[in-house]
């Protein structure tokens with residue numbers, strides 16, 4: 607999915623099919639031709655034919671079953687922090703996952719629906735004295751997105767020598783499998799890797815997850831959060847002001863995608879309103895009205911320069927979704 611998209615001219619979905627799908631949903635939670643830019647951290651993207659807000663795990667499972675039974679294309683969207691939505695938008699059904707119910711157990715396990723925002727979950731865990739999630743503070747993600755990606759960050763200050771993964775605190779997940787079966791799976795099933803899980807290879811969707819946390823000292827957790835937030839703040843463009851999708855290219859072991867781009871003096875280089883950030887060469891920012899076409903042209907430019915001048919092939923890390 608992270609290869610650059612080729613232009614697609616898929617025929618529009620016939621209105622009768624869209625109407626049939628729409629009739630299976632609560633009309634209060636379904637909209638048509640809704641621009642998706644506000645539902646992504648890049649603030650880029652055209653309309654979804656149908657946009658459904660799933661506010662429970664059951665509603666998410668229902669939406670998936672409807673889409674699969676009708677054969678209409680669908681996309682589950684968490685916080686939209688790792689996607690570039692096409693300017694022409696997305697044909698079919700976009701399911702925006704806002705399910706967030708959580709159940710806290712006395713032994714440090716927390717069961718939480720997959721649309722929960724990590725930020726809120728982290729604060730609640732810290733308040734309750736459960737440690738393990740605080741390292742991921744400041745990373746925009748839903749629980750489902752975090753598992754999809756095996757969310758990661760560098761270990762606590764001052765060492766920051768190893769990468770910590772959400773897999774470390776993962777206990778189990780409730781899935782709707784690609785065979786439409788609801789089942790609870792363990793860590794081995796998820797096949798966690800670097801920026802990789804079984805979810806990249808099968809159409810399983812996470813409905814809810816259980817994390818196993820440890821008793822911790824809230825003051826120590828607050829310290830980790832402060833250190834991580836200021837570490838990020840000093841290295842990344844500020845999302846509220848400069849929307850982005852985080853790192854645009856995959857890590858190149860030992861070399862660093864950002865370092866390659868930076869070494870060619872490309873910080874600040876711009877196509878339309880898409881720009882290579884002045885403070886982090888592996889992040890592209892939206893200066894206001896960037897389009898997906900601007901971002902793709904910028905990606906191609908950086909790839910071309912790095913390939914021609916340094917001999918490395920940069921691979922995009924983000925997901926290109928929709929009709930390009």
Ligand SMILES: Cc1cc2nc3c(=O)[nH]c(=O)nc-3n(C[C@H](O)[C@H](O)[C@H](O)COP(=O)(O)OP(=O)(O)OC[C@H]3O[C@@H](n4cnc5c(N)ncnc54)[C@H](O)[C@@H]3O)c2cc1C
Nearest residue numbers: 684685686687688747748750751752754757758812851852
């Ligand atoms: C400023 C910034 C900083 C970032 N820093 C980091 C970082 O330090 N570490 C890091 O690992 N990432 C980082 N990222 C990337 C991003 O935060 C993660 O990829 C995050 O996990 C995306 O979650 P999401 O909910 O936004 O997923 P989305 O972008 O909404 O979706 C991404 C993919 O996950 C799939 N998906 C979403 N929910 C589910 C589900 N319930 N079941 C199955 N599939 C699902 C979607 O269909 C899509 O294919 C950063 C991004 C930004 C914008």
